[in-house]
Amino acid sequence: MEDDLPDTDHRxxxxxxxxxxxxxxxxxxxxxxxxxxARELHDELGQTLTAIKLDLGRAIVAVNAPQSPRxxxxxxxxxxGLVEIALQTVKRLTMSLRPPALDHLxxxxxxxxxxxxxxxxxGLRCYVRADQETTALGAEQQTAFFRIFQExxxxxxxxxxxxxxxxxxxxxxxxxxxRIRDNGRGITDAEATDPRAIGLLGMRERAALVGAGFHIAxxxxxxxxxxxxxxxxxxxxxxxxxxxxxxxxxxxxxx
Numbered sequence: 001m002e003d004d005l006p007d008t009d010h011r012x013x014x015x016x017x018x019x020x021x022x023x024x025x026x027x028x029x030x031x032x033x034x035x036x037x038a039r040e041l042h043d044e045l046g047q048t049l050t051a052i053k054l055d056l057g058r059a060i061v062a063v064n065a066p067q068s069p070r071x072x073x074x075x076x077x078x079x080x081g082l083v084e085i086a087l088q089t090v091k092r093l094t095m096s097l098r099p100p101a102l103d104h105l106x107x108x109x110x111x112x113x114x115x116x117x118x119x120x121x122x123g124l125r126c127y128v129r130a131d132q133e134t135t136a137l138g139a140e141q142q143t144a145f146f147r148i149f150q151e152x153x154x155x156x157x158x159x160x161x162x163x164x165x166x167x168x169x170x171x172x173x174x175x176x177x178x179r180i181r182d183n184g185r186g187i188t189d190a191e192a193t194d195p196r197a198i199g200l201l202g203m204r205e206r207a208a209l210v211g212a213g214f215h216i217a218x219x220x221x222x223x224x225x226x227x228x229x230x231x232x233x234x235x236x237x238x239x240x241x242x243x244x245x246x247x248x249x250x251x252x253x254x255x
Contacts, residue, residue, distance in 0.1 A: 037093065041093070044089045045086060045090065045093075048086045049086065051082050055075055055078050055079050058075050059072060059076055062074075062075050099143075099146060102143060103139075107130075107145060107146060110146055111130060111146065112128050112130065114153070115165075115167060118153050122157055124156070124163060124164065126153070126164070126165045126166075128167045129167070129169075130167075130169035131170060131171045135171070136171055137176055137230070137232075138210075140209075140210050141176075141210045141211075141212070144206040144207060144209065144210045144228075145169075145176075145212075145230075147206055148178065148203045148206050148207060148228050149167070151202060152180040153165065154199065155199055155200075156180075156184065156224075160187075160224060161185045162182035162183050162184030162223065163184075164182065164183050165181070176229070176230055177227065177228070178227070179226065179228075180226045181223060181224070181226075182224055183222075184223050184224060185218075185220070186224055187217070187224040188218065188220075191218075192216050192217065192218070200216065203216075203226070203228075210230060211230055211231070212228050212230035213227075214227070214228055215227045
């Protein structure tokens with residue numbers, strides 16, 4: 001029994017160090033996101049609003065000079081273009097914070113839509129099987145699941161050397177699970193636990209912040225599986241999860 005104590009202490013110290021690194025990385029990630037948002041607001045939206053203000057002043061001057069109506073029209077047309085740029089910037093920043101599809105369509109449809117975009121962008125097959133609704137997840141949990149899904153797909157492209165990805169989103173009475181599995185080379189244990197792997201750290205952070213468990217494992221030549229699972233509180237009023245499933249697939253075209 002005493003022989004096991006040093007090993008137990010070592011594992012405990014390792015766990016504490018991992019938690020410390022995770023907490024530090026969470027804080028750093030928050031500051032980086034805030035800094036990036038502030039820069040984009042200043043560099044893009046701020047400059048566009050400044051240009052709108054200047055053009056408004058010029059348009060007012062032109063309107064008050066009836067001898068040059070064409071100048072006033074040109075200024076107003078320029079304003080329309082600048083307002084459109086500002087709207088696109090706001091839309092892009094909003095999507096970076098929380099994809100609108102999550103609010104309008106729900107997590108399952110957002111995952112399907114992202115899978116279709118992934119296929120079109122990379123040429124890799126991506127199959128999705130998801131419950132019609134994932135009613136047990138809150139807004140923050142849905143966002144975390146979706147961002148982890150996006151990062152997992154990015155890792156597939158960068159590292160997996162895969163030709164296909166299979167995604168399942170399952171709601172059970174006790175939990176909701178998202179699994180992304182590819183048929184690539186398979187991540188090694190060293191890669192899966194590498195503290196320098198920023199993408200994996202980010203996924204772990206997102207999962208931890210919403211009370212979800214995160215697991216990644218690979219088999220050599222058999223691919224990698226990323227699993228995110230969050231427990232849900234039992235609610236006798238909430239209806240059971242939908243049994244009907246819909247598979248989103250895209251077969252490769254014959255050439």
